[in-house]
Amino acid sequence: xxxxxxxxxxxxxxxxxxxxxxxxxxxxxxxxxxxxxxxxxxxxxxxxxxxxxxxxxxxxxxxxxxxxxxxxxxxxxxxxxxxxxxxxxxxxxxxxxxxxxxxxxxxxxxxxxxxxxxxxxxxxxxxxxxxxxxxxxxxxxxxxxxxxxxxxxxxxxxxxxxxxxxxxxxxxxxxxxxxxxxxxxxxxxxxxxxxxxxxxxxxxxxxxxxxxxxxxxxxxxxxxxxxxxxxxxxxxxxxxxxxxxxxxxxxxxxxxxxxxxxx
Numbered sequence: 001x002x003x004x005x006x007x008x009x010x011x012x013x014x015x016x017x018x019x020x021x022x023x024x025x026x027x028x029x030x031x032x033x034x035x036x037x038x039x040x041x042x043x044x045x046x047x048x049x050x051x052x053x054x055x056x057x058x059x060x061x062x063x064x065x066x067x068x069x070x071x072x073x074x075x076x077x078x079x080x081x082x083x084x085x086x087x088x089x090x091x092x093x094x095x096x097x098x099x100x101x102x103x104x105x106x107x108x109x110x111x112x113x114x115x116x117x118x119x120x121x122x123x124x125x126x127x128x129x130x131x132x133x134x135x136x137x138x139x140x141x142x143x144x145x146x147x148x149x150x151x152x153x154x155x156x157x158x159x160x161x162x163x164x165x166x167x168x169x170x171x172x173x174x175x176x177x178x179x180x181x182x183x184x185x186x187x188x189x190x191x192x193x194x195x196x197x198x199x200x201x202x203x204x205x206x207x208x209x210x211x212x213x214x215x216x217x218x219x220x221x222x223x224x225x226x227x228x229x230x231x232x233x234x235x236x237x238x239x240x241x242x243x244x245x246x247x248x249x250x251x252x253x254x255x256x257x258x259x260x261x262x263x
Contacts, residue, residue: 008125023083031144077224092175093190097182167222173245180252
């Protein structure tokens with residue numbers, strides 16, 4: 001198992017580096033830009049907060065973008081949330097399907113290791129990448145905040161990123177489970193799932209009839225504006241997300257261990 005995990009890590013390291021540096025670097029630059037944009041943000045804050053549905057969707061009605069917390073939640077949080085979710089979807093969506101798509105299944109499953117151990121090893125590689133991605137990005141963002149010497153509630157900062165980690169695990173579980181049902185790599189499908197969840201969360205924040213059902217999207221419990229303004233965890237949505245992840249991974253085991261694989 002350890003050799004399979006290590007092999008998958010080596011295959012993913014370029015993708016990992018590109019996405020980590022891209023998302024982390026872009027957010028880091030945005031944080032540093034806040035100091036030079038602070039005066040302009042103060043004059044724009046009131047206008048943004050009164051933009052109705054747009055302000056509600058992006059959290060500008062809850063926080064002022066003239067403060068570092070408000071700027072971080074509405075600007076940096078959006079980039080990190082979407083970028084990280086897309087990275088997770090990409091690596092998870094092909095983790096099992098690539099064996100058939102690349103015609104390597106006939107080699108892999110001649111090794112003295114069960115399919116269940118292969119699935120476990122591959123999911124462990126996904127988890128390691130997800131955790132490392134989040135740890136490195138949080139470190140980069142914290143460095144940027146410290147360089148600015150601006151006030152921010154680090155308790156809520158870490159609460160937000162903790163919820164982001166849970167959201168990424170849910171998306172990883174969903175895409176990993178779907179990967180077990182596919183014979184071809186479907187990167188677009190995984191990215192589509194992320195964008196669908198994100199769009200649904202935005203709509204649920206501006207359409208009253210959907211507000212009671214926004215928990216369906218994993219973005220609902222990992223929303224930066226909610227967590228920075230209220231500091232409360234949407235427990236129901238979080239529990240649903242973790243159950244969804246476990247069920248999705250269980251389906252991956254159930255499907256992949258029984259299906260006939262194309263060589």
